[in-house]
Amino acid sequence: MRQFLTAIWIAAVAALGLAAPSAAQDGPLRITITDGVIEPLPFAVPTFVARNAAAQDIAQDITRVIAADLSNTGLFREIPQDAHIARVSSFDSTVQWSDWKAINAQALITGSVLVEGDGRIVVQFRLFDVFSEAQLGDGLQFVGTSDGWRRMAHKVADAAYSRITGEGPYFDSRVVFVSETGPKNARQKRLAIMDYDGANVQYLTSSDSIVLAPRFSPDGRRIIYTGYESGFPRVTVLDVATLQRRTLGDLNTNMSFAPRFSPDGSRAVYSAEVAGNTDLYLLDLNTGASTRLTSAPSIETAPSFSPDGSRIVFESDRSGAPQLYIMSAGGGEGNRISFGEGRYGTPVWSPRGDQIAFTKQNAGRFHIGVMRIDGSEERLLTGAFLDEGPTWAPNGRVVMFTRESPGAQGAPALYTVDVTGRNLQRAATPAAASDPNWGPLLD
């Protein structure tokens, strides 16, 4: 009985407190908002205005690419054009705010396309915050050749994306990967390069020899990878423009693999097996001088530079199972940063420098995860039969990786996932693909 009365008393006091006026305020009313919603931001992009007849089709194409770029991020949702109330007939026409508000378009992208007599394309665009009834940033104009219209569309989308989200751009970038064809037990592998969205695929090598782990140079003009042209895995550099190849390292080794450029592009760090022991080495690409970075009896591999080039994260089984370690770029023992259950591998430093993506194998499943550089805040973004080999988008917001399906008919494919773990999507490739590496933003 006493408890019942006590409960009634507490409820009465609580109700009184809820209904009672809050303490007298001094100055403006102060409210703190801690809850919100996480939804794609609805945007509208009416077809860019064609300023001449020649620009009619390309204006349509550019508009579609822009919409696809933004929608594929998972952060935006396009409002279909047939739902638009207002019609944009001129790039300089006044925005009908009420019409766009009526369809809940929070962002509006308008633009125009002009095809000049020499074939050059001029693309103009503006971005508006509809509910604020204001333009976001200044209008921009891009000029390019007709075969580069996709890049111009990516540029527009990048600008809109960055202005709204605050993230760096990444649409105007390319990905190098290993294209795989043939049966699972006799795969033919070629290096290929494509736009980030799967367009413009180009093959860089033939399928005569195996290629593994291609990595872009910081400027995107070279690719370093592990090639088997000599029958043994050797670190090789490929010029993207001329397709000229050069095997690096003159070490008296049997195998060299897992190469990656330094941030300044002048050096490469890789693994090499010498006398049965695998360690990390640093190669000066100008002089050809090689420096041994580790000297442990265990296997050290999969090195990746920090963005500032001062440290290297790598994988080592010195503790009995593959784990992640960070050492100075000059070499050393390194400090272990992964302590969770399972096996960790293929670490990649984020372009922002604050996180490391990795592959984790635990309880029969593979995961792509991220953690802070001190090993804290580990988060697994994916989980599947076989996920491995993460690579960061230039802005550090998206991770691409290889996912292989099980079974005899299983094949690898490229997937992307937002660093928040949302928006898992399969990247479009003409064939099976693996070992992606996201290149830098194009000039």
Next chain:
Amino acid sequence: MERRTAVALSATAHAGVLLWAVVAGWLPPTPEEDSISVAEVSVISAAEFDALVSVAPQDVPTEVPAPAAPEVPTPPQESAPPPAPTEDAPPIQAPAPLAPAPNAPEAAPDTAQLVPPPRTEVAPETPEAPTTPADAPDAPVSDRPAPRPAPRIAAQPAPAPPPATETAPVAEAPPAPSDVPDPVAPAEEVAAPEEAAAAIAREDETPSAAPERSVRPGRKPAPPARAVAEVDEAREPAEETPAPVAPRQIDTSDALAAALGAPAPTPPAPSGPPLTQGERDGLRVAVSRCWNLGSLSTEAMRTRVTIFMQVNQDGTPVTNSIRLIRSEGGSNAAANQAYEAGRRAIIRCGADGFDLPPEKYEQWKEIEMTFDPEQMRSR
């Protein structure tokens, strides 16, 4: 009639026979039992008699309670405990440490004396009560009169209503004098009594009268205040706080005077009590619905921004007044993104006006809203 008389005669005859049988049979059995017991005693020797006498107290109680127990299953349990505590009192008292207080010695005797009588009486009554309610009033009428006072009271108030209805016409007089003594302006005095009298007269004739409704809303000046606020939006910038309030006072006072027939000076100042926690929560929830963090950068998701805004009296935010006051936890670029998200939330969900009490406009005409994404980052 014949059947009734026959039944009555039969019943009385049977009752008489039964009564005679009881009276006549009551005496014979008892003496027979006594005589039998006496005959046995006479046979026993003195030594045996002494031995029996020493055992007698044990045998006697066993014989007496034995018939009582089979009568009802429950009573024996209740009747058994009473003797138990009395007899078992010493062993129960053993845990004296639990009752070192003076209550221990008093409890034992009291329970032994008080428990047996009430329990034995209650036990037979309880089974009877549920079977027939008619029997219940017979036996325990005097013991359980609790529910009866209600009907008796209900019968008494019946005469009371008549006087109430009689007083009603008398009450018509007081309203008039109550309005008269008010030292109100002459113009209002004329209007007031007319409406009051008309209202009273119409109330008797027709249940729904216009003055009634005007009286009720008159107490809350909120509705007219909103209408005035919307009309006077243009005056706000020039007259920040008092301007929009003044017209509201005039309108509400007129409405109240016309409705109540008396000068009801409503509080002229728009300032009211501070917002209740519920009202603040309502505003918080309203903005939360539009605060979309889905398109924010990871850095902006770690940035806490505080936004200032002015609010029109209709609850809509003054768009031009929205500005970033301060930010914590991120770069300027991230703060700008977080600010834009908060600004969008305010404008979007405030487009139709936030649901805030108009009478407390002074309390919310300026708002500082802090957007803290800390909890949202883990989602």
